[in-house]
Amino acid sequence: MMQPDEPGPLGTHWDGRGCHFAVFSAHADALELCLFDAAGKHEVARYRLPDCTDGVWHGYLPGARPGQLYGYRAYGPYEPEAGHRFNPHKLLLDPYARQIAGELRWHDALHGYRVGSPKADLSFDRRDSAAYMPKAMISGDHFDWGGDHPPRVPWSETVIYEAHVRGFTRRRNEILEHDRGTFGALGTQPVIDYLRDLGITAIELLPIHFFARDRRLLDLGLTNYWGYNTLGFFAPDPAYLSDGTIGQVKWAVQRLHAAGIEVLLDVVYNHSCEGSELGPTLSFRGLDNASYYRLHPDQPRHCINDTGCGNTLDFSHPRVIQMVMDSLRWWVTEYHVDGFRFDLGVTLGREPGGFDPGAGFFDALLQDPVLSRVKLISEPWDIGPGGYQVGNHPAGMAEWNGVYRDDVRRYWRGDEGLRGALAARLQGSADLFDHHRRRPWASVNFITAHDGYTLEDWVSYEQKHNDANGEDNRDGADDNNSRNWGVEGPTDDPAILALRDRAKFNMLATLLTSHGTPMLLAGDEFGHTQNGNNNAYCQDNEISWLDWSKLEGERGRRLHDFVRKLLKLREQWLLLRGVRFMHGQGTEEIGLPDLMWFDELGQRLHSGDWDNPVARLLGVRRVQPRGDRVEIAMLLFNADSAEHEFVLPPPVPAFRVLFDTADPLGDERPVAGDRYALAAGCMALLGAQVDRQTALQWGEAKVQDAPGNDP
Numbered sequence: 001m002m003q004p005d006e007p008g009p010l011g012t013h014w015d016g017r018g019c020h021f022a023v024f025s026a027h028a029d030a031l032e033l034c035l036f037d038a039a040g041k042h043e044v045a046r047y048r049l050p051d052c053t054d055g056v057w058h059g060y061l062p063g064a065r066p067g068q069l070y071g072y073r074a075y076g077p078y079e080p081e082a083g084h085r086f087n088p089h090k091l092l093l094d095p096y097a098r099q100i101a102g103e104l105r106w107h108d109a110l111h112g113y114r115v116g117s118p119k120a121d122l123s124f125d126r127r128d129s130a131a132y133m134p135k136a137m138i139s140g141d142h143f144d145w146g147g148d149h150p151p152r153v154p155w156s157e158t159v160i161y162e163a164h165v166r167g168f169t170r171r172r173n174e175i176l177e178h179d180r181g182t183f184g185a186l187g188t189q190p191v192i193d194y195l196r197d198l199g200i201t202a203i204e205l206l207p208i209h210f211f212a213r214d215r216r217l218l219d220l221g222l223t224n225y226w227g228y229n230t231l232g233f234f235a236p237d238p239a240y241l242s243d244g245t246i247g248q249v250k251w252a253v254q255r256l257h258a259a260g261i262e263v264l265l266d267v268v269y270n271h272s273c274e275g276s277e278l279g280p281t282l283s284f285r286g287l288d289n290a291s292y293y294r295l296h297p298d299q300p301r302h303c304i305n306d307t308g309c310g311n312t313l314d315f316s317h318p319r320v321i322q323m324v325m326d327s328l329r330w331w332v333t334e335y336h337v338d339g340f341r342f343d344l345g346v347t348l349g350r351e352p353g354g355f356d357p358g359a360g361f362f363d364a365l366l367q368d369p370v371l372s373r374v375k376l377i378s379e380p381w382d383i384g385p386g387g388y389q390v391g392n393h394p395a396g397m398a399e400w401n402g403v404y405r406d407d408v409r410r411y412w413r414g415d416e417g418l419r420g421a422l423a424a425r426l427q428g429s430a431d432l433f434d435h436h437r438r439r440p441w442a443s444v445n446f447i448t449a450h451d452g453y454t455l456e457d458w459v460s461y462e463q464k465h466n467d468a469n470g471e472d473n474r475d476g477a478d479d480n481n482s483r484n485w486g487v488e489g490p491t492d493d494p495a496i497l498a499l500r501d502r503a504k505f506n507m508l509a510t511l512l513t514s515h516g517t518p519m520l521l522a523g524d525e526f527g528h529t530q531n532g533n534n535n536a537y538c539q540d541n542e543i544s545w546l547d548w549s550k551l552e553g554e555r556g557r558r559l560h561d562f563v564r565k566l567l568k569l570r571e572q573w574l575l576l577r578g579v580r581f582m583h584g585q586g587t588e589e590i591g592l593p594d595l596m597w598f599d600e601l602g603q604r605l606h607s608g609d610w611d612n613p614v615a616r617l618l619g620v621r622r623v624q625p626r627g628d629r630v631e632i633a634m635l636l637f638n639a640d641s642a643e644h645e646f647v648l649p650p651p652v653p654a655f656r657v658l659f660d661t662a663d664p665l666g667d668e669r670p671v672a673g674d675r676y677a678l679a680a681g682c683m684a685l686l687g688a689q690v691d692r693q694t695a696l697q698w699g700e701a702k703v704q705d706a707p708g709n710d711p
Contacts, residue, residue: 009326074087093282099141106218133282151201152338192255199567204266206226207343222540229309265339267341269324270345306350307347312384346388380393456524457532502662502682650674658687659685
């Protein structure tokens with residue numbers, strides 16, 4: 001029999017002689033704890049939780065030990081039209097489960113209502129779902145961290161590499177086959193050496209939380225590969241554990257930390273895998289549907305769907321905020337992760353009146369003594385009203401900059417009227433982020449991500465090719481701002497291949513010389529392709545798994561080596577990173593303005609110049625003091641179809657060509673005179689360092705910022 005105990009903390013906590021259980025439900029009449037045998041097939045005991053305090057049901061079970069499998073049953077009103085969906089015939093997963101055993105086996109019994117009946121979700125299903133449910137496990141895992149310390153890489157030095165645990169290593173032949181596609185591979189020396197050699201400082205992993213594989217996809221012979229369908233917010237998915245232990249995640253994190261590489265997790269707190277009101281009853285819906293989910297005020301039978309996934313977690317409810325905060329803190333303190341990327345982050349800031357950068361969750365997050373010290377990145381949109389909020393998140397958070405992706409793609413595709421937009425993106429998107437004393441790092445710049453084309457596909461396809469997804473090519477974005485340079489898909493034409501390669505060099509060079517935080521999509525650095533599939537969320541196969549053999553080909557190796565070169569330059573040159581926003585202002589230290597925009601004639605750009613629709617040439621001069629020296633960098637852009645000679649505006653120090661995408665792996669060389677010829681469809685970086693005295697003498701010329709020079 002269970003004994004009375006304190007109401008917190010939530011979840012299970014073993015003390016060496018028994019276990020404390022606590023679970024939240026504001027509207028339940030009673031909760032039962034169900035224990036299962038080691039295989040999770042047979043219920044061996046059932047106990048009524050003895051107490052409820054402030055909506056937390058709690059009790060203590062002597063003799064319960066780590067490894068014990070359990071679940072809950074909740075008793076209460078089944079009144080869908082009032083938002084309540086209690087059904088004690090449905091076994092419920094503990095929202096705080098830190099280990100989960102077994103898989104979700106789809107069956108109609110998982111639904112609280114009778115599937116297929118008239119007014120389906122108003123009916124009541126009495127079949128027991130336990131046989132089809134995964135089970136929570138009392139966790140007693142211990143891991144010796146051995147003095148592990150987070151790298152704490154400064155934001156201004158951070159380079160993010162977005163990768164999928166499975167797809168990243170599934171085809172790495174030098175790794176034991178048993179470990180490929182798991183954390184057992186992620187922590188191996190070949191993987192770590194590759195990331196370090198490339199210049200990566202943080203790996204951002206697509207969701208690793210325990211997630212449900214969609215029934216519809218499984219029926220089609222597919223699966224939810226990306227994992228944006230969370231069921232357990234405190235537990236890693238067993239599919240990524242080659243040895244079956246959660247300690248393998250910690251081992252990989254420890255190994256990456258020792259190499260100076262941070263680990264960021266893509267987390268999905270905006271919705272759960274239970275879907276709409278017609279979805280299954282697996283955890284939150286059965287425990288307290290009206291508390292966990294946002295329901296239509298006038299029709300609480302229905303979920304509000306601001307996420308496009310059927311339901312929306314209610315971040316105006318303090319217990320939802322508490323659960324998410326506890327989950328995040330658990331991953332930092334127990335797994336030592338270094339930060340999070342919040343999927344559909346606008347949902348997390350939704351109050352009853354809409355998105356609010358001062359929402360309760362953001363306030364809680366940014367004042368937390370643990371979480372406020374890690375990297376926090378929002379995907380600043382969802383599909384609800386007012387759902388596009390790039391630049392509008394609170395100070396202290398970074399944001400995926402979708403405007404950056406679109407503007408840079410359109411510029412290098414050859415669209416008109418993009419010179420001003422490109423200029424803004426190069427300088428950390430100050431038009432979006434330079435407020436509330438934010439820094440350029442708040443803009444997470446990317447040209448590709450898991451959702452959409454790879455870089456190779458961006459230069460190869462103008463139409464999506466998602467036929468393998470089983471939706472008649474209806475899924476995925478229709479407008480990708482892409483260009484195939486004359487042929488849709490693969491080609492052997494050397495001229496087209498040369499154009500495509502140059503476009504990739506330009507895109508990557510733009511990304512890695514822009515102020516802000518760059519994010520690379522894994523595989524883009526050697527030409528991974530998904531054959532035109534821009535929504536490969538359900539492709540757990542060679543469409544998504546990185547093809548490492550491309551590194552053995554000339555095109556893949558050249559691209560890889562250019563990315564490595566760019567990242568070394570970014571590390572060496574402060575001007576390529578951007579610690580603060582630049583606005584073309586002179587300083588007493590150097591006299592010269594920190595930023596200047598010019599055309600191919602070396603003339604400053606003025607307000608009217610930014611509006612020229614056919615202007616595809618742009619020059620940028622950045623100036624930055626660094627110790628006893630002053631760095632000067634010139635970025636030259638030519639998206640035109642002809643070669644152009646740029647006149648370099650004075651003063652002209654002894655510049656060197658750091659790279660030119662016409663010859664991306666060429667050696668550095670001096671620039672002769674004050675002119676530079678830039679081939680069609682190319683960009684170049686020129687750099688120089690002078691002593692401060694020389695810079696001050698130049699400043700005596702009283703070079704002042706021109707009105708309208710800052711886009």
